[in-house]
Amino acid sequence: MATKRSELIDSENASYYHLVSRCVRRAFLCGVDEESGHSYEHRREWIEKRIIELADIFSIEVYGYAVMHNHYHLVVYSDPLAPQKWTDEEVAERWLRLFPGKLDDPKFALQRELKLRALIEDHSKLAEYRIRLGSLSWLMRCINEPIAKRSNKEDFVKGHFWESRFKSQVLLDEAAALACMAYVDLNPVRAGITTNLENSEFTSIHKRLRSISQEKLNQSVAAIAGKVRNRTMTIPLKNYIELVDWTGKYIVHADKAKIPANISSTLEGLNLNKDSWLNELKCYRSNYYRAIGPIHLLLEYTNKIKQTWVKGISNIRSLYLPPG
Incomplete structure (x- = not known):
């Protein structure tokens, strides 16, 4: 039995979340249908534009997104009480x-x-x-409903376009949020759509690179859209881009996986284990479920949702450096 959304998403405290919505039909959400030859690529722009628009309406900040062939990812910071x-x-x-x-x-x-x-x-x-x-459920509803209506109209069909429930995952600290952002930004590389970040269209990393400047590089990672509080992450944008770029190159050329000193330093600064980073990010989807964060925060979260077990404990121990 699925856990109630109200138990998975905190309605009183601000936090980072990873949200995923998947198309229910065999037909592509985006991309080219190999059977019919029909292209749906323009729908990626619909979704990207809608995400950016809604970030200025809801009490969220968008830190990452990727629009894929039959699903999309969002990494947001949500403050439900801001309204x-x-x-x-x-x-x-x-x-x-x-x-x-x-x-x-x-x-x-x-x-x-x-x-x-x-x-x-x-x-x-x-x-x-x-x-x-202030509701993430309403945010996802307001992204998905107009896209479904436009797509059904274009395809001359009726019925469900999206799976009934979007997936949500709470990111319990900044390191978890940054790891999730990297995973999301690298979706097109992992899927074999492209081999570099510059061609990873309809992703947050592509949007960041298009508007890059020396001044922004030296500033802390900030939201792409939306403003809840005057806040940023702790690491410079330059470090994040270098981390994602190097990780993407490893995905393409796994035989050249030696971690350079600057990447090691960034991971250690986030309290993440450099020796586990590549494997944990590559297996992110299967290794984690409802929450990601250091052990003490993960146990607090499990307590809060009244569960005695949550997937990913052993992987968390591998991803994070031991305390002390």
Whole structure:
């Protein structure tokens, strides 16, 4: 029996999450269908654009994503209680941006203003919308529903486009979030779609590289989209890009897997075991399940969701350096 989403996602505390949604049909979400020869590549842009749009509406920050042939990945920092601090007008404005209907047409500007004022006066609805704008379930719903409708219309079909439940994985510390980001960014390389980051289209690493500058390289890793708090990660963007780039080269050329000193230093700074990094990242999908983080945080999480066992304990011991 599946665990309730409310038990897996903390509705009161901010945290990093890895989210995955998969297409239910045999037909590709994106890419080229080998049987029909029809290309669905344009749908990748739909999804990427939708993710970036919603990051400015929901109380999230997007740190990583990859849009693949039949699924997509997201790494986000979510603060579910942030909307409680927003003004009534801000909540109403965000909700109208989320569900504009015909009101996004400039000729309906007056009607939009009237609707906005009506929402601001409706305190019970605003209370509900605050909860929804802090909800990852609502985020995924608002990504998936419009994509499903556009895809079904394009394919002249009806019915489910996505699996009914998206997968969620809590990332219990920054090291876990960075490891997950690297795993997500390297999806096209692992899938054999490309051999380098520069051609890994519709991924967060590709987006970062397109807007790179010397100034950004020396700054800490920041969100690609969205702003919940004035916060960044601890490691410089330069170090993260070097880590992902070298790991990608190892995936392509496994016989040249000697870890250079700068990569070792980055991993040790994150309290990650350099000797286990390659294997753990390569087997990330099968090695971990609901949560990733150091043992003490993983045990706290298991306690919280009232489970006596969670997959990945032995792999966590291998991934993280021993305490002390």
